[in-house]
Amino acid sequence: MNVTEAVLHRRSVRAFLDQPVAPELLREAIELAARAPSGGNVQPWKIHAVAGDALARIRASVAERIQRADPDERPEYAIYPDKLWEPHRTERFELGEAMYALLDVPREDRAGRMRQFARNFEFFGAPAAVFCYIDRRMGPPQWSDLGMYLQTLMLLLRERGIDSCAQECWSVYPRAVASVLEPDDGLMLFCGMSIGYADPDAPVNRLRAHRLPLSEFAAFHGFD
Numbered sequence: 001m002n003v004t005e006a007v008l009h010r011r012s013v014r015a016f017l018d019q020p021v022a023p024e025l026l027r028e029a030i031e032l033a034a035r036a037p038s039g040g041n042v043q044p045w046k047i048h049a050v051a052g053d054a055l056a057r058i059r060a061s062v063a064e065r066i067q068r069a070d071p072d073e074r075p076e077y078a079i080y081p082d083k084l085w086e087p088h089r090t091e092r093f094e095l096g097e098a099m100y101a102l103l104d105v106p107r108e109d110r111a112g113r114m115r116q117f118a119r120n121f122e123f124f125g126a127p128a129a130v131f132c133y134i135d136r137r138m139g140p141p142q143w144s145d146l147g148m149y150l151q152t153l154m155l156l157l158r159e160r161g162i163d164s165c166a167q168e169c170w171s172v173y174p175r176a177v178a179s180v181l182e183p184d185d186g187l188m189l190f191c192g193m194s195i196g197y198a199d200p201d202a203p204v205n206r207l208r209a210h211r212l213p214l215s216e217f218a219a220f221h222g223f224d
């Protein structure tokens with residue numbers, strides 16, 4: 001698989017088979033992904049990989065905290081700016097619409113939509129996951145380095161036939177995750193990532209997220 005194929009074949013998978021990921025494959029991808037560039041080579045990513053009992057305990061911990069609306073859970077950061085503007089607002093809206101259409105969950109079915117959202121916190125049935133932390137003292141340039149790492153990881157996983165879904169939603173329940181992973185002091189949870197093998201029969205995995213056309217996000221100067 002070349003890079004273009006890996007880029008085209010990677011997509012967010014939201015229903016996984018109950019099929020384990022070989023630990024050595026995951027370890028190899030996590031290590032290789034650190035070849036991602038970072039400003040000043042500071043390599044700000046701090047990664048915790050989970051499977052088995054650790055994953056089950058995170059699932060249980062977050063379920064319990066959601067259930068009792070734990071007042072100590074506070075989101076690590078605002079996931080989106082207030083009042084997202086165009087064209088981003090529509091892209092976000094249409095992603096949700098496309099996903100719920102595949103799942104046959106109509107707009108009025110708030111409970112149905114919440115149930116699907118809650119699948120995030122069950123890792124969509126994935127047998128493995130990664131949590132990505134960063135030192136709170138790091139700033140936006142280092143946050144962007146996390147993106148470099150995470151996309152590199154997802155492409156390396158894809159090359160190994162493994163699927164993934166990056167999940168910012170975990171940043172809303174950092175204590176639930178920390179209760180199991182016990183990250184070093186001063187770290188902030190940026191996101192989780194579910195990892196495993198896509199369920200080919202799950203309708204949600206038919207989602208192909210739209211992309212804005214080139215002219216919407218790129219300008220070319222001095223090429224002719």
Ligand SMILES: Cc1cc2nc3c(=O)[nH]c(=O)nc-3n(C[C@H](O)[C@H](O)[C@H](O)COP(=O)(O)O)c2cc1C
Pocket residue numbers: 010011012013014095120165166167168169170191207208209
């Ligand atoms: C940093 C990051 C966080 C994300 N968080 C979530 C999430 O919490 N739940 C979810 O279902 N998808 C999440 N996604 C997946 C995006 O919705 C997805 O990447 C986007 O719609 C494009 O679709 P594609 O990944 O299939 O190409 C996240 C993606 C990124 C890069």
